[in-house]
Amino acid sequence: MAGDPTQAVAPIAPETLLDMASGLALVAEAWAGSLERHPDSRTGLRILAGEDYDVWLLRWPTGTAVSPHHHGDSEAAFVVSSGALEETRWLDGRREVRQLTRGQGATVERGVVHDVGAQVEALSVHVYSPPLARMAFFDDSAQEVLLEESVDPRQDAVIVGGPPIVVHSDGLGAILDKARERISPRIEPRELAAAMDAGALVVDTRPVELRHRDGELDGALVIDRNVLEWRLDPVGSHRLPEASDADRPVILVCDEGYASSLAAVSLLHLGRRNVTDLKGGYQAWRRFTQRQEAAGSGSDKGRSTHRSMTALRVEDVIFLDDLRALGIPWINRLVDPCTSREDVERAWTLIRMWGPDHEDAKDMLQLSAQLPQVKQDVQKTLDLIRLCEEYRR
Numbered sequence: 001m002a003g004d005p006t007q008a009v010a011p012i013a014p015e016t017l018l019d020m021a022s023g024l025a026l027v028a029e030a031w032a033g034s035l036e037r038h039p040d041s042r043t044g045l046r047i048l049a050g051e052d053y054d055v056w057l058l059r060w061p062t063g064t065a066v067s068p069h070h071h072g073d074s075e076a077a078f079v080v081s082s083g084a085l086e087e088t089r090w091l092d093g094r095r096e097v098r099q100l101t102r103g104q105g106a107t108v109e110r111g112v113v114h115d116v117g118a119q120v121e122a123l124s125v126h127v128y129s130p131p132l133a134r135m136a137f138f139d140d141s142a143q144e145v146l147l148e149e150s151v152d153p154r155q156d157a158v159i160v161g162g163p164p165i166v167v168h169s170d171g172l173g174a175i176l177d178k179a180r181e182r183i184s185p186r187i188e189p190r191e192l193a194a195a196m197d198a199g200a201l202v203v204d205t206r207p208v209e210l211r212h213r214d215g216e217l218d219g220a221l222v223i224d225r226n227v228l229e230w231r232l233d234p235v236g237s238h239r240l241p242e243a244s245d246a247d248r249p250v251i252l253v254c255d256e257g258y259a260s261s262l263a264a265v266s267l268l269h270l271g272r273r274n275v276t277d278l279k280g281g282y283q284a285w286r287r288f289t290q291r292q293e294a295a296g297s298g299s300d301k302g303r304s305t306h307r308s309m310t311a312l313r314v315e316d317v318i319f320l321d322d323l324r325a326l327g328i329p330w331i332n333r334l335v336d337p338c339t340s341r342e343d344v345e346r347a348w349t350l351i352r353m354w355g356p357d358h359e360d361a362k363d364m365l366q367l368s369a370q371l372p373q374v375k376q377d378v379q380k381t382l383d384l385i386r387l388c389e390e391y392r393r
């Protein structure tokens with residue numbers, strides 16, 4: 001049996017762990033039948049454990065990866081038993097990638113941040129010392145910890161033939177990425193007011209304690225997270241009147257813009273067709289409005305700051321020129337009416353939210369002619385907008 005996890009044990013040297021993993025990788029098929037198979041998630045089985053180490057067998061369906069992580073206080077090593085894995089690690093700010101095939105592996109010293117992924121189905125053996133008790137998951141650039149997860153090391157020493165103890169998740173970072181691929185383009189704090197004006201339903205899901213502490217979000221509908229699905233189900237009997245139109249854009253707001261992305265996916269499942277969230281949540285919106293006020297360009301709190309007409313900045317002009325340079329036939333009709341920074345923000349938000357052929361976009365921009373529905377053009381525009389956003393940061 002594994003010992004008391006609170007009792008510190010001396011770690012086994014990573015090179016020894018690599019030897020252990022290499023040997024076990026040769027016979028890993030003995031456990032493979034007990035390891036759950038999932039079409040698109042990694043699965044794991046803890047196959048051996050002592051007081052000072054434990055061993056995991058992992059199955060990697062094609063296309064799966066973890067997300068940058070480290071193994072808490074454990075030294076580690078892993079070896080590919082079948083298939084191939086790609087390992088990425090971040091060392092002194094440098095990103096290094098290597099391919100590992102059958103029989104190949106690596107030591108992962110304590111604190112080293114790495115990621116592992118499979119481009120073909122793979123099976124691998126991972127050894128940790130002390131037994132794996134904690135993992136920390138990072139953002140894509142391996143700079144910021146997004147989640148720390150505990151792994152209970154107090155499991156029976158040998159499990160053969162039993163059900164898998166743990167199904168590894170892909171990590172919160174990967175789950176968030178997947179959620180954000182599915183929802184509509186996320187809204188920046190500076191775009192929120194224009195989106196509201198254009199008819200988006202902005203929903204504040206923060207708990208009452210945070211709203212009392214930090215303040216309300218003007219113009220937003222407050223819906224408690226635990227009744228969100230009931231209130232916004234477009235055909236549900238408990239829905240709010242504002243929620244009846246399944247196409248009405250919905251922008252969810254939480255405190256920092258993580259939980260809202262996951263909640264947005266939940267609303268897609270209910271049949272809403274245009275759901276997104278506010279990047280950075282209420283906190284980012286608050287910082288934005290405070291900066292606006294400090295810069296003297298804002299008047300009242302938040303929502304009204306965009307109303308003050310301020311002249312186009314150099315960056316806005318460059319942005320418009322970039323859009324014109326696309327050479328899309330209708331692009332001039334979209335950008336030429338822009339005479340202020342607010343117009344740019346509105347045009348930008350409208351293109352992102354509805355595409356340039358939507359009625360509201362046309363009305364607001366006083367477009368005189370019908371805009372062609374050319375999907376590739378819209379995609380090109382959205383790509384360029386993303387580049388411009390990067391530039392403007």
Ligand SMILES: [Fe+2]
Pocket residue numbers: 069071108114116
């Ligand atoms: Fe790892």
